[in-house]
Amino acid sequence: METIVIKKETPIGWIYLNRPDRLNAINQQMIKELRQGIDEMVYDSDIKVIIITGNGKAFSAGADISRFKELNGYTAWQFAKSGRELMDYIENISKPTIAMVNGYALGGGLELAMACDIRIAAEEAQLGLPEINLGIYPGFGGTQRLVRLIGKGKALELMLTGDRISAKEAEKIGLVNKVVPLSNLEQETRNFALKLAEKPPISIALIKLLVNQGIDLPILAGLNMESLGWGVVFSTEDEKEGVSAFLEKRKAQFKGK
Numbered sequence: 001m002e003t004i005v006i007k008k009e010t011p012i013g014w015i016y017l018n019r020p021d022r023l024n025a026i027n028q029q030m031i032k033e034l035r036q037g038i039d040e041m042v043y044d045s046d047i048k049v050i051i052i053t054g055n056g057k058a059f060s061a062g063a064d065i066s067r068f069k070e071l072n073g074y075t076a077w078q079f080a081k082s083g084r085e086l087m088d089y090i091e092n093i094s095k096p097t098i099a100m101v102n103g104y105a106l107g108g109g110l111e112l113a114m115a116c117d118i119r120i121a122a123e124e125a126q127l128g129l130p131e132i133n134l135g136i137y138p139g140f141g142g143t144q145r146l147v148r149l150i151g152k153g154k155a156l157e158l159m160l161t162g163d164r165i166s167a168k169e170a171e172k173i174g175l176v177n178k179v180v181p182l183s184n185l186e187q188e189t190r191n192f193a194l195k196l197a198e199k200p201p202i203s204i205a206l207i208k209l210l211v212n213q214g215i216d217l218p219i220l221a222g223l224n225m226e227s228l229g230w231g232v233v234f235s236t237e238d239e240k241e242g243v244s245a246f247l248e249k250r251k252a253q254f255k256g257k
Ligand SMILES: CC(C)(COP(=O)(O)OP(=O)(O)OC[C@H]1O[C@@H](n2cnc3c(N)ncnc32)[C@H](O)[C@@H]1OP(=O)(O)O)[C@@H](O)C(=O)NCCC(=O)NCCSC(=O)CCO
Pocket: 021, 022, 023, 025, 026, 061, 062, 063, 064, 065, 066, 104, 106, 107, 108, 109, 111, 130, 131, 134, 137, 138, 139, 140, 142
């Protein structure tokens, strides 16, 4: 891997975007390697939670603008499609993902963070979709995910102005889940990941599926999926363990079975 670094800290899988001199700008190689790295973690049964973060002072400043001059209509479409498909893939994996936003999360960098389930940001972080200032607009899923996360009014404001906002402001509008001092960021994110790692993986996978697929369905279809999923969780060993642990007043030990 040239553009990312992977670290296994069972039950957590860490992925570091690793082009710090380019503020972790996302090029085609990084898109390919992120897909490969995440895929490895999805199929590694030791890994229960994936954390994505950036090396250096940025999470990611977005797509690699230095390559934009080479793009034509067709190749720009293909580049946007490959970035957007990576974000779709990340959003839909069965394991929980956390974006640890250590600094700038701009453009495609914020789109990557938005594809994760949870965003924990350092106080110093700045977030935004500045693509409009380049004469373009967000192309890795931002026009669709931002509005679903924070609502139409604020989403339009951020995309039309291209303004950067502070982590505190992002927390206020629901764009990040938690803001902590940079010095505590890694430990707070690890603690959050460890909490998720103790939960039953099949319930996690189904909650993700119901939320991510259900949001675009008529409510009755989503509600029916929810009821059907209950049949699935009630056929798992983890359900038996969770209920028994409650009744026996002990902590449940879930196995993902
Ligand atoms: C993030 C900013 C505000 C940081 O500014 P600053 O601290 O002054 O750092 P710089 O000197 O600008 O950056 C250091 C170094 O990184 C290069 N770089 C930064 N961002 C990118 C990028 N997105 N692509 C390629 N290279 C990038 C920068 O050119 C510097 O290189 P040198 O060789 O040292 O000059 C500021 O960097 C900024 O505003 N960046 C662009 C943010 C942006 O517009 N993002 C959207 C990109 S389009 C997109 O994501 C499409 C998908 O929706």
